[in-house]
Amino acid sequence: MELEVKRDRLVFRVGGGKWEWGIEPRYWRNPLIYVGILIVVPVVVYFVYPPLLSTVIDANLLAAIAIPLALMTIGTGRMNFGPQFYIGIGGYAAALLSIHFGLNPGLTLLAAPLAGLLFGFIMSPLSIIAGGLYYSLLTLLFPLLFLEVTFIFSDLFKGDTGLSGIAPLVSVGSFRLNLLIYAFISLAIMLIYLFIVDKVLRSRYAVQMAAINDDEEVANSIGVNVNKVKVISFTVAAGMISVIGWFYAHYYGAFSGQTYLPLSFMLKVFMVTMIGGRMQIYGCIVGGYFIAFLEMILIRTTGDMSPVLFPVILLILLLVLPEGLFGLYRKRHYREYLPTLHVRR
């Protein structure tokens, strides 16, 4: 076997066979390489240090929340500060149906996004009637109101203790193996979301979303049905986020509004989008892993101080990296949801 490193490629020679692999930077942009890495990570962690699997799951889920949130932000041209509301909707829908009606996770998977879509549709006119700061503040309020509701109707939602006894999604006996399967399911959800949103953001519909982002009134005057685009992107993204609530409910076997609805959880999601790079769907993955691992490291090293240190470190990072981690890479490119086609003369 012989390995030869050339300027632009690696050449393997085994016996009479020869394999070449280009190492020019343009080949590195192949998404399959990164998908491969993401698939390998849980397996490596499983064999090296299994407790870390829960952090990997957290990272995947944070990214899976941030990706539809990016779609919602781009589609409505407004920043929604309450994505955790839909996690709550999906989670409670799954938990209540599982506990009270004994539905299995497959059936609750149908119900949770439906509940998310329904509430998303009901809330979507907000993106038409409110804008800017008012929209952000209103969306920020809803999860907090929902949290209050879980306390007021404690008989149903068990606001203080949380709902428990939800059917687990996976149960193969070994705790470690369970975690590995959960890691792959969370990764699958995240990759499916990435694929869907990426397709949408490269399609003709992305162009009208981009126009709405820049100037709604002008977009409206050149034939874009602004309200329709806003309602659809809001509703669909809400449905997608609610699936994460469903996963949380069946993953932990318990669901409590106190964990997901307060501002601290929103801060994490918000930071994922900011650290990854605003409205960069690939950046969401970078951000998700960064935040999940940073939180884990802080909890293990600083203990009680971590809730204070976590936002401080993130604020410093935001000052140093205003464009986010992925933004550093994207700096020379236009927004990724806009295909920059070069037309030949």
Added chain:
Amino acid sequence: MVEILKVTNVSKHFGGLTAVNGVSLSINEGETVGLMGPNGAGKTTLVNMICGSLSVDSGKVEFMGKDITRLPPWKRCKLGICRTYQIPRPFPELTTLASVVVSALYGKDRPNRSFEDAMTEATHYLEFVGLFSKRNVLARDLTLFEMRGLELARALATEPKLIFVDEVMAGLNPVEAEKAVRLIERAKDQFGVTVLWIEHVMAVLMKAAERVIVLHYGEKIAEGRPQEVANNPMVIESYLGKS
């Protein structure tokens, strides 16, 4: 000639201020009509009402014989009404080409139009306004003159029947202004659009318009051929004041 736009007694009030008061006008197909008046006369408000950006308090707007008074702006655009803005409003984060692609895709309903078709067509309009070489430049990086060109390309790409050109001369130097005027005249010839040209520089409309409508304090004070209007004592008074 076919009447393309008919506005009957439209009014608009902002609180106690009457911006447009009972204005009626009609535009025939293929015409270039000038809408002029001093600053604050209500020209842009009137256009906003015709395009749907502002609701009409009272009155009626008809386009090609269809009542469009309550239609949203995007539906009016699909019928064939489009406009440019007094202060250019490009999509700052989009490239020049992409800005025009939005219009080409979502302007007039064209069945089976693909994204690629729209791209090809958008390049055509960019070439028309002389921005083809800047197709991959972000719209916010263009000069004022280029932004006006982009606005025109964006409006033309919706395939309008009637186009509102709002104070195209504002902020341009004489050479650029001359180019802009020629561009609009070429657009009219090449694409067969009807033009309603809002301007308060009289000299431009004297040359370009076939008919001029003058607004003052939200009311129509004169209408007719440019030369007649220029000699109208009420118009002179509105521009220069009483001696």
